[in-house]
């Protein structure tokens with residue numbers, strides 16, 4: 020026994036040593052030195068005790084976690100010069116992105132120690148002064164983007180020693196003098212526009228479009244801007260037009276998909292890093308609000324900044340977001356949701372709000388309230404963006420889609436039915452999430468938009484509610500949108516007048532939807548529109564209770580009593596009078612107890628009906644109708 024214990028100890032300490040050594044400890048110290056010596060407005064979760072490779076924001080390690088190979092810190096509000104002898108100690112670094120910050124001071128020339136650097140992104144900062152003369156130290160550099168700074172002096176001719184260079188962007192700086200003869204065959208993208216360059220375009224660079232040199236004081240024959248060569252500006256214009264109309268097409272198409280497809284898909288920022296196939300060759304559509312781009316580029320605070328919440332590993336800025344390839348996921352009552360695939364293979368869901376009816380301050384307060392909710396059954400809000408013309412919310416993207424999709428998509432075709440256990444887990448999770456929201460911020464918070472298309476599965480496959488707290492911010496779209504209407508409590512005529520009791524009602528509708536497999540408002544064969552709650556009432560009243568249940572559920576044995584129990588809870592929640600509805604915390608307990616019905620641990624005293632009524636129908640009817648009459 021004792022020997023075993025000792026062996027176990029030895030084994031465990033071996034693992035600990037392994038774990039400890041599989042951290043790039045020198046690199047961590049270098050990064051912490053960097054963080055200590057620079058002011059920034061967005062928090063870095065860098066803690067010496069945690070794993071830099073797995074947890075530190077903006078950090079990527081190599082395969083065995085022995086070295087840091089990428090540092091991406093865009094949009095952290097850094098101010099001041101890059102502290103010397105910090106990042107330059109990350110000798111295995113390949114990608115450095117410090118763009119969209121407020122860095123000033125000279126080019127961090129000690130980075131010349133980073134011989135493995137392949138990509139350097141410093142654009143959108145306030146760096147000044149000349150570039151280092153010798154670029155040949157970075158023999159592996161392939162992408163250089165220094166645009167939108169205040170670099171001056173001449174463009175170093177040593178850049179032509181970079182034999183792997185693919186892209187060079189020095190636009191919007193103060194470079195002067197003549198353009199050096201950059202004879203780099205690998206170079207594909209060049210942008211020297213908006214500087215103070217003079218002379219002629221060297222022969223080796225004439226293969227680049229005129230736009231690459233515009234906004235300088237070059238000799239006239241090259242830089243007469245209005246005469247655009249046919250293969251430069253025109254196709255560009257065309258393609259941007261195309262994608263705009265394509266997006267419009269998607270939006271229009273999306274809206275006619277009906278209420279099934281408000282489906283928002285999200286992903287956890289951690290879970291999508293692996294398993295991302297590199298088949299991203301489908302046509303890219305950028306998010307259709309590029310006009311904002313100008314607004315963000317300069318300002319580091321206040322308006323026009325993506326505000327991230329703590330504990331999120333996402334590292335991108337609005338610019339990345341705008342350039343992400345976008346796909347409309349659905350149009351909801353509060354706006355359109357896009358799936359946005361960023362260049363670093365992160366995928367997020369971006370909700371673009373329309374008709375926000377409150378001012379900046381109130382909006383921000385609500386976002387803070389929502390964004391600070393951390394619960395396993397509440398989909399976290401990762402970031403938001405507020406400017407006069409544009410309000411965005413960034414969520415995780417859930418690969419499996421919403422509960423609405425799981426319940427309703429491909430009905431009648433071959434589909435994997437949503438089994439009973441899953442439906443119970445969805446109900447339990449959603450109930451806990453809503454109960455938590457109701458308990459937050461001294462019970463003033465309301466979800467306001469509970470419906471199957473706003474419920475997703477968390478990593479334990481339990482329900483997880485999204486899209487909360489918007490109802491009070493948004494001017495309702497009149498006339499009321501059908502797809503929300505089916506979930507809406509009768510007393511809610513204006514979507515801003517939601518309450519915790521109306522959340523309970525909507526949750527009840529969700530339970531009925533899970534049970535019946537029917538949408539809250541659905542058309543039958545004819546023109547008739549069916550309201551789920553009324554339909555369930557009528558079916559139960561007329562004693563064909565068994566018909567109430569989703570045919571997909573009929574294949575599972577021994578679940579009748581659980582289904583009836585869920586029906587009972589659902590009916591209780593959709594009580595007409597708000598004060599008759601139970602509190603969400605109690606609903607959550609009832610839903611958790613559904614599984615106990617069969618094992619005889621049933622908490623409610625209604626067991627009396629069980630002996631005398633073995634058949635399903637009368638029991639269901641009795642229970643259901645008794646709760647209607649309350």
Ligand SMILES: *[C@@H]1O[C@H](CO)[C@@H](O)[C@H](O)[C@H]1NC(C)=O
Nearest residue numbers: 055056057058059098099100
């Ligand atoms: C951070 O900002 C404060 C106030 O502006 C300044 O006193 C301090 O020197 C700055 N620290 C660094 C490391 O730049």
Ligand SMILES: *[C@@H]1O[C@H](CO)[C@@H](O)[C@H](O)[C@H]1NC(C)=O
Nearest residue numbers: 133134135136156157158159
């Ligand atoms: C350039 O990259 C190659 C391959 O990754 C590497 O072997 C070489 O050391 C790098 N160059 C420098 C100067 O580090």
Ligand SMILES: *[C@@H]1O[C@H](CO)[C@@H](O)[C@H](O)[C@H]1NC(C)=O
Nearest residue numbers: 109110111112132133134135
């Ligand atoms: C570049 O990376 C290689 C391995 O990828 C490493 O052996 C080499 O030392 C690195 N170069 C520098 C300058 O650190």
Ligand SMILES: *[C@@H]1O[C@H](CO)[C@@H](O)[C@H](O)[C@H]1NC(C)=O
Nearest residue numbers: 147148149170171172173195
């Ligand atoms: C570059 O800018 C610095 C300060 O921003 C200035 O001192 C220097 O004279 C400038 N050099 C040139 C060549 O314009």
Ligand SMILES: *[C@@H]1O[C@H](CO)[C@@H](O)[C@H](O)[C@H]1NC(C)=O
Nearest residue numbers: 153154155176177178179180
């Ligand atoms: C390119 O590199 C070589 C050796 O590193 C150096 O002698 C030469 O001057 C460099 N070329 C330019 C244009 O700087």
Ligand SMILES: *[C@@H]1O[C@H](CO)[C@@H](O)[C@H](O)[C@H]1NC(C)=O
Nearest residue numbers: 163164186187188208209210
């Ligand atoms: C940086 O410059 C490169 C090369 O011109 C370009 O491909 C890339 O899109 C630029 N990045 C941004 C954020 O503009």
Ligand SMILES: *[C@@H]1O[C@H](CO)[C@@H](O)[C@H](O)[C@H]1NC(C)=O
Nearest residue numbers: 142166167188190208209210
């Ligand atoms: C250069 O970078 C700027 C800003 O990052 C971008 O707007 C421009 O499109 C880039 N130029 C090229 C040719 O990629």
Ligand SMILES: *[C@@H]1O[C@H](CO)[C@@H](O)[C@H](O)[C@H]1NC(C)=O
Nearest residue numbers: 193195196214215216217236
């Ligand atoms: C551009 O260069 C000219 C002389 O070549 C100089 O007079 C002018 O001040 C420069 N402009 C800027 C913005 O540096």
